[in-house]
Every structure is written in structure tokens, then in C-alpha cells.
Amino acid sequence: EMSMVTGVQTCALPIFYRSAEVEQRAMTTLSSVSSNQASPDASAALLETRSVFLDDEAATIAFGYKLAQSTQRRTHATAPAAGLGAETAGGIIHLQGDLGAGKTTLTRGFLRGYGHEGAVKSPTYTLVEPYELAHCNIYHFDLYRLSDPEEFEYLGTDQYFESPNLCLVEWAEHGAGWAPSADLRIELSETDAGRTARCSALSQRGSEMLSALFG
Numbered sequence: 001e002m003s004m005v006t007g008v009q010t011c012a013l014p015i016f017y018r019s020a021e022v023e024q025r026a027m028t029t030l031s032s033v034s035s036n037q038a039s040p041d042a043s044a045a046l047l048e049t050r051s052v053f054l055d056d057e058a059a060t061i062a063f064g065y066k067l068a069q070s071t072q073r074r075t076h077a078t079a080p081a082a083g084l085g086a087e088t089a090g091g092i093i094h095l096q097g098d099l100g101a102g103k104t105t106l107t108r109g110f111l112r113g114y115g116h117e118g119a120v121k122s123p124t125y126t127l128v129e130p131y132e133l134a135h136c137n138i139y140h141f142d143l144y145r146l147s148d149p150e151e152f153e154y155l156g157t158d159q160y161f162e163s164p165n166l167c168l169v170e171w172a173e174h175g176a177g178w179a180p181s182a183d184l185r186i187e188l189s190e191t192d193a194g195r196t197a198r199c200s201a202l203s204q205r206g207s208e209m210l211s212a213l214f215g
């Protein structure tokens with residue numbers, strides 16, 4: 001178990017942080033936000049954006065692992081930094097990007113960060129895959145195949161999106177108007193042989209995650 005965690009942390013080394021592009025934007029600066037109308041968060045305030053380059057699959061997994069750590073409570077000095085004992089303040093993370101961009105791969109790393117060692121299958125057909133761990137619930141959505149709000153309600157998502165649960169949502173665009181808006185949005189795009197992850201805070205909670213992630 002330890003060797004696995006160490007392996008993931010070793011992978012964190014090749015992550016190369018691009019010149020931290022910090023965009024402070026006021027709620028009134030709608031011009032910058034409206035360029036992203038496909039997003040369900042278009043009306044939300046964009047607080048800050050940072051980008052990171054991910055060389056390969058291992059870097060995406062390591063970034064997901066680090067993202068998990070950035071959602072963990074650190075109120076007690078004795079609390080474990082990661083793993084099944086980790087507690088969270090919860091949050092909603094939207095993962096955007098084309099098919100094959102790395103959304104599920106990132107989620108795999110995220111779940112490792114909470115000590116989940118089993119398989120992480122894509123919820124393409126089930127729409128949601130629940131991970132009810134010792135100290136927190138993580139729900140991994142893929143709304144690609146979602147066609148109407150009834151289908152969404154059928155999932156009983158109200159409970160899933162309750163604080164302090166953690167929700168990672170692929171293709172939130174397909175649930176626009178039904179799925180709750182994000183605290184943090186991560187847009188993955190192919191860059192050369194790797195990926196760029198552009199992370200935007202859309203709430204105070206999202207800002208906390210972003211600071212922990214890049215701070």
C-alpha cells in the first residue's frame with residue numbers, strides 16, 4: 001500500500017508548472033466570462049485561473065492526486081495528509097475537454113488521493129459511479145449520454161451534491177441547468193504530446209482548492 005502511494009508521489013515530480021497565469025477578474029468583467037458560454041458556469045464569477053502542463057498519463061494521475069490533497073481538511077496536525085483517513089470540506093469539480101482529454105485519468109489519481117485502490121471505471125453508461133469511502137463520499141459523474149432532466153433526477157443527485165461530499169463531473173455541459181455549478185473547473189486540452197490543465201476557481205471554496213493546489 002505504501003509503495004503505491006510513494007509511486008504516485010514520485011510521479012508528481014515531472015509536473016511542470018507553467019508561468020503562473022493569474023487572472024483576477026471582478027464579477028462585472030463579463031466579457032472574459034462570456035467567451036465560455038458552452039460552460040454551465042458561464043454566469044458564475046471567475047475568480048482566478050492557473051494552468052499546468054502534464055507531460056504524460058502519470059503526470060495527469062499525479063495531478064489528480066494533488067488535487068485530492070488540495071480538497072482535504074488540515075484542521076488537525078495529526079490528521080493524515082491523504083488516504084482513507086483523510087477528511088474533506090467537499091466541493092464540486094467540473095472536468096471539461098474532448099473525449100480522450102484525460103478527465104477520467106485525472107479522476108483516477110484523485111481517488112488514489114483518498115486511498116481508493118480499486119478500479120476506476122468510466123461512468124459513461126451508469127452516469128455516476130459512487131465511491132463511499134471511510135471518511136468521505138466521492139461521486140464521479142459522466143453526463144455525456146444524459147439527454148433529459150428526468151434522467152438526471154432519477155439519479156437522486158440531490159444527496160450526491162450535498163456538502164461535504166466531493167463530486168467530479170465530466171460533461172457537466174450536458175446537464176446545464178440541472179447539475180449544480182462548480183467550485184472549480186478544470187479544462188483539459190491536448191498540448192503537443194501531453195495535456196494542459198487550466199484550472200478556474202468559481203467560488204470561495206474553489207479559490208481555497210486553487211491556493212492549496214498551486215499555492
Ligand code: ADP
Pocket residue numbers: 054055056057058059060097098099100101102103104105106170193194195
Ligand atoms: P476522457 O475521460 O477525458 O475522455 P480518458 O482519461 O479516458 O479521457 O483518456 C485519456 C487518454 O489520454 C488515456 O489514453 C491516457 O493514457 C492519455 N493521457 C492522459 N493524460 C495524458 C497526458 N498528460 N499526456 C498524454 N496522454 C495522456
Ligand code: MG
Pocket residue numbers: 103104122142170
Ligand atoms: Mg471520461
